[in-house]
Amino acid sequence: MRVFTPFVINGMRLRNRFVRSATAEGLAAPDGSVTDRLEAAMKALAVGGVGLVISGHAYVEKRGQAGLGQMGVHLPAMEAGVARLARCVHAHGGRFVVQLAHAGCRADPALSGEPAVGPSAPEGADGGACQAMTAEDLARLEAAFAAAAALCRDAGADGVQIHAAHGYGISQFLSPRTNRRQGAYGGSLENRARLLLEIVGSIRGLVGRDFPLLVKINSEDFLEGGMDAAESRRVVAWLETAGVDAVELSGGTLDSGRLSPVRPGRFPLPEGEAWYREAARAVKAAGLGIPLALVGGVRSLETAEELVASGTADLLALSRPLIREPGLVARWQSGDRTPSACLSDNLCFVPLRRGEGVSCLTEARRKRRDGREADGRA
Numbered sequence: 001m002r003v004f005t006p007f008v009i010n011g012m013r014l015r016n017r018f019v020r021s022a023t024a025e026g027l028a029a030p031d032g033s034v035t036d037r038l039e040a041a042m043k044a045l046a047v048g049g050v051g052l053v054i055s056g057h058a059y060v061e062k063r064g065q066a067g068l069g070q071m072g073v074h075l076p077a078m079e080a081g082v083a084r085l086a087r088c089v090h091a092h093g094g095r096f097v098v099q100l101a102h103a104g105c106r107a108d109p110a111l112s113g114e115p116a117v118g119p120s121a122p123e124g125a126d127g128g129a130c131q132a133m134t135a136e137d138l139a140r141l142e143a144a145f146a147a148a149a150a151l152c153r154d155a156g157a158d159g160v161q162i163h164a165a166h167g168y169g170i171s172q173f174l175s176p177r178t179n180r181r182q183g184a185y186g187g188s189l190e191n192r193a194r195l196l197l198e199i200v201g202s203i204r205g206l207v208g209r210d211f212p213l214l215v216k217i218n219s220e221d222f223l224e225g226g227m228d229a230a231e232s233r234r235v236v237a238w239l240e241t242a243g244v245d246a247v248e249l250s251g252g253t254l255d256s257g258r259l260s261p262v263r264p265g266r267f268p269l270p271e272g273e274a275w276y277r278e279a280a281r282a283v284k285a286a287g288l289g290i291p292l293a294l295v296g297g298v299r300s301l302e303t304a305e306e307l308v309a310s311g312t313a314d315l316l317a318l319s320r321p322l323i324r325e326p327g328l329v330a331r332w333q334s335g336d337r338t339p340s341a342c343l344s345d346n347l348c349f350v351p352l353r354r355g356e357g358v359s360c361l362t363e364a365r366r367k368r369r370d371g372r373e374a375d376g377r378a
Contacts, residue, residue: 002308003301003316004333007051009291010212010245012095012158014051014315017308018329021248021295021317022054022099022161022216024067027357032059032072034081037357042085045322046094049330052315053094054214055085057101057163060144063114064102064169068355073098073148082155090156097159097214098152100145104169105130105178106254118172119179119186132181138195141169146202149211159212159245162199166261167253170196171218174235177225193235200242214293215239216248219279222259229279233286240290248293248317249283251276262320263297264346269339273303280312293317300339301332323348324360 003017027038045053058071065072072078082098089096105118116130117137133141149160164170172178173195179186185194196215203213217236220229227235236247252260263275275296283292295317298304304316321328321340328340347361 001301001305003304007291007315009159009214011210012052012212014095015093016049016051016329016333017315018050018304019052019248019293019295019315019317020045020050020054020322021250021293021319022163023056023319023323023358024070024352025056025358026067026069026352026355028069028071028081032062032065032070032074033078034071034084038071038081039084039088041326042096043088043092044326046089046092047330048322048325048327049333050094050318050322050326051329052097053089054097054099054161054317057099057168058148060100060102060148061141063109063112063117064104064107064141064144065112066101066103066106066168067108067352068111069352069357073100073151074144076151079151079155082152082157086156086158095158097161097212098148098157099161099163099216100148100152101163102141102144102169104172106168106172118169120181122178123180138185142195142199142202145199146206149203149213150206153207153211159214160203161214161216161248162196162203164196164215164217165248165250166218167221167255170199171221171227171253174218174231175221175223175225175227177221177223177227189231189234193238196235197238197242200239200244204243209243212245213243214246214248215244216250218253219249219251219276219283222252222256226253229282232279233283236283236288237286240288244290246291246293246315247283247288248295248315249276249280249313250295251279261296262344262346262349264344266343267297269300270303270306273297273299274307274312277307277312280307284311291315295319299342301337320344320346320348323358324363
């Protein structure tokens with residue numbers, strides 16, 4: 001099957017086409033450093049057969065921290081932890097990429113100790129909830145992304161991915177709904193995309209052309225006044241020109257309701273799978289010359305194979321199915337093609353919000369039930 005064939009992104013050779021899409025783990029220490037639990041989670045994904053493991057969003061500066069247990073790549077002291085993760089993934093045949101992020105107006109001042117900053121203050125806000133970035137803030141942010149990329153490269157990571165999706169910091173700049181700036185970084189799409197493209201340039205200027213650089217971006221925001229599909233395609237084309245090596249296509253924001261990136265509820269297989277399939281086809285039809293990873297609603301091996309074999313996507317990214325079953329890819333490759341057991345009930349985020357780290361409560365309950373039944377039979 002094509003999904004199990006190797007693939008190369010700017011010299012980074014993957015053993016198959018499966019990607020662990022960046023998913024908040026909530027397993028880092030309060031200071032953002034790597035813990036044994038976070039290392040064990042990355043190891044389980046590599047052991048489970050994932051070709052490319054992308055870390056959960058890692059903040060590039062403290063005031064860009066989104067939540068509890070989030071990993072940081074904002075200080076030199078964080079390099080040792082990134083090295084730990086890279087080594088454990090490499091030891092089990094995977095490749096490791098760190099997702100670099102800034103939460104923008106979604107940052108938590110209680111965690112960072114600083115006011116949140118973004119493209120512009122939310123409508124109706126007094127400026128306290130989120131402050132518009134100054135020119136100094138923008139320069140600081142670009143430098144932080146570049147420094148974080150260099151830290152990850154020096155730590156032995158195989159590449160980095162810029163998080164420009166889901167209504168976080170860079171996504172806020174791309175969206176006319178959240179970016180109401182005047183001047184060079186607001187208004188036209190060219191201006192709204194300027195920060196992202198300058199960050200790409202800053203990273204390339206520091207780490208060179210040979211270090212794999214990926215970007216995760218929305219196919220559209222699914223919000224009135226948000227970034228639409230046509231704008232997304234234009235930004236993807238600009239990213240290719242700017243020197244990005246691969247794009248991961250997602251969609252929606254935390255404000256998009258049932259069209260959020262983690263749509264709740266079961267959906268029919270296979271007709272309900274691959275939510276951004278048509279968007280991916282449109283991006284490809286527009287002449288994209290770099291690899292495209294597609295995430296969102298893939299639950300069966302058959303759909304994954306069809307997407308890759310048809311050329312709709314080059315890589316298949318999974319999130320919640322790998323929370324339920326980190327060994328899903330290995331199971332599929334062994335011959336057991338049963339679809340993912342993920343129910344899309346989003347119970348996995350309940351412990352994350354409690355500061356306990358993401359985990360599948362549904363799977364835990366199943367194991368407890370099976371254990372009780374086994375005890376009864378004994």
